[in-house]
Amino acid sequence: KAGVTQTPRYLIKTRGQQVTLSCSPISGHRSVSWYQQTPGQGLQFLFEYFSETQRNKGNFPGRFSGRQFSNSRSEMNVSTLELGDSALYLCASSLSGFGNTIYFGEGSWLTVV
Amino acid sequence: AQSVTQLGSHVSVSEGALVLLRCNYSSSVPPYLFWYVQYPNQGLQLLLKYTTGATLVKGINGFEAEFKKSETSFHLTKPSAHMSDAAEYFCAVSESGGATNKLIFGTGTLLAVQP
Numbered sequence: 001k002a003g004v005t006q007t008p009r010y011l012i013k014t015r016g017q018q019v020t021l022s023c024s025p026i027s028g029h030r031s032v033s034w035y036q037q038t039p040g041q042g043l044q045f046l047f048e049y050f051s052e053t054q055r056n057k058g059n060f061p062g063r064f065s066g067r068q069f070s071n072s073r074s075e076m077n078v079s080t081l082e083l084g085d086s087a088l089y090l091c092a093s094s095l096s097g098f099g100n101t102i103y104f105g106e107g108s109w110l111t112v113v
Numbered sequence: 114a115q116s117v118t119q120l121g122s123h124v125s126v127s128e129g130a131l132v133l134l135r136c137n138y139s140s141s142v143p144p145y146l147f148w149y150v151q152y153p154n155q156g157l158q159l160l161l162k163y164t165t166g167a168t169l170v171k172g173i174n175g176f177e178a179e180f181k182k183s184e185t186s187f188h189l190t191k192p193s194a195h196m197s198d199a200a201e202y203f204c205a206v207s208e209s210g211g212a213t214n215k216l217i218f219g220t221g222t223l224l225a226v227q228p
Contacts, residue, residue, distance in 0.1 A: 004156075031214050033214060033215065033216075035216075035218075042218060042219075042220050042221060043203065043205075043216075043218035043221075044218075045215050045216065045217070048213055048214055048215060055213050056213040056215050058215075090156055090157065092157075092216075094214050098145070098207070098208075098213075098214060099145045099162075099164035099165075099207075100214070101159055101162060102147070102159070102214055102216060103159070104149070104156040104157040104158070105156050106155055106156045107155075107156050
């Protein structure tokens with residue numbers, strides 16, 4: 001059974017540009033979440049989608065957005081990139097319901113220069 | 114609001130020694146508790162979780178954790194450390210009965226295993 005797949009794994013962008021990261025959840029998982037990991041702030045929740053609806057959102061500026069498609073695949077977008085957006089972006093998926101195991105992908109490493 | 118505190122950002126043990134990584138949580142409702150491990154340049158891998166039932170939870174790679182409500186703790190232990198256990202460990206909490214799978218993570222503990 002394939003795990004959570006994130007693309008691209010590594011990317012370098014310039015300040016002011018925008019970026020789109022993609023996530024394919026484990027088959028059958030309808031909940032997809034995104035997290036940002038940085039050395040200074042640690043692991044922070046960005047947002048969660050369930051059945052194409054955003055179910056929860058973290059404390060990030062509006063430049064960070066996401067969406068989920070009918071096949072549960074998800075994308076997140078960061079517009080007007082800032083140096084501080086350099087981070088590992090992790091996608092996670094789980095079955096419906098709560099208390100289920102949340103599986104993480106390998107992450108997308110974003111460097112903003 | 115929920116929160117997680119991991120005592121000790123760096124822990125060093127000798128190979129074969131006991132591993133004890135500390136986690137305390139704050140939650141106004143019964144929590145779901147998780148331990149994840151992250152190896153360099155990789156994502157997070159679940160070691161174990163507590164939702165309900167038995168308070169002593171066994172996970173992968175010989176790790177276990179005990180949920181102690183009175184102490185609001187969920188410490189991770191392993192009787193005998195192995196070199197391959199060197200990694201960063203994260204404790205996390207989510208709300209039971211909530212409408213989200215949002216995880217709140219601690220700041221992590223980097224475990225070093227000395228030969």
